[in-house]
Amino acid sequence: MTSARRPPTKERTWKRLLTLIITLFLMVPAAAAQAHDVLESSDPADGSTVHTVPAKVGLTFDHTPIAIGSIVRVKDPSGTDQADGSVEIIDNHVTQAVKANAPQGKYTVVWRVVSSDGHPIEGTFTFTADAASTDTGASASAPAAAANTGSAPQAGLLVAGAVGIVLLLALIAAAVVVRHRLRSPGSED
Ligand SMILES: [Cu+2]
Structure with missing residues (x-):
């Protein structure tokens, strides 16, 4: 109806989300690669x-x-x-x-x-x-x-936990942003 509808924006948003997800999944194994010590x-x-x-x-x-x-x-x-x-x-x-x-x-x-x-x-x-x-x-x-009873290992655990939380927040933020943009394709805020 109006010129506000621009399909390319939707496409770009998906590409951006895809790039973000791939980046995150490349980062996660680096943090979680350690298995149990043997x-x-x-x-x-x-x-x-x-x-x-x-x-x-x-x-x-x-x-x-x-x-x-x-x-x-x-x-x-x-x-x-x-x-x-x-x-x-x-x-x-x-x-x-x-x-x-x-x-x-x-x-x-x-x-x-x-x-x-x-x-x-x-x-x-x-x-x-x-x-x-x-x-x-x-x-x-x-x-x-x-x-x-050093604090270094505890610091390590804290870092691992922080990394996990940041990744989770990034995924949630990405999902919210994308959903918002898809629901209102024309509005660019
Ligand atoms: Cu383990």
Whole structure:
């Protein structure tokens, strides 16, 4: 009826929306690409037999787990936790000191860490020690235990959350704008 109706505007709007959506979907995998961290090896190895109870047990992951909320229990044959002090995470290595004079026998290590993608992961492994840990000096180290509750991982989670919220808001805004323009093709505000 009037010259206000301009189909090309509609077309341009769709193209703009399409470009925006493609851009967003290219960005999302970059933020969400991290899967759960995977345990690559343990020390002692699962099911192995060692001469004496080691001064510490270790877990190696394919990525660096988040330091908060990590638990490694070193259960002796009676089920008593022989872990000494807090979990230590250096790069992708998680270690837990073991008490001096921990008894011989079969140990079950129960671990739980927060994967670098923010999800908790857990598992167990066992080893058998032929003799008690006699080494009273070695395991008494670990003064750095207090450094483990850092705020850096929390900042990482906050950033990830913020990115998600921004993406969501951008999608909603795009949808609202497009719907508005499609409903009133002539009005350019
Ligand atoms: Cu995950």
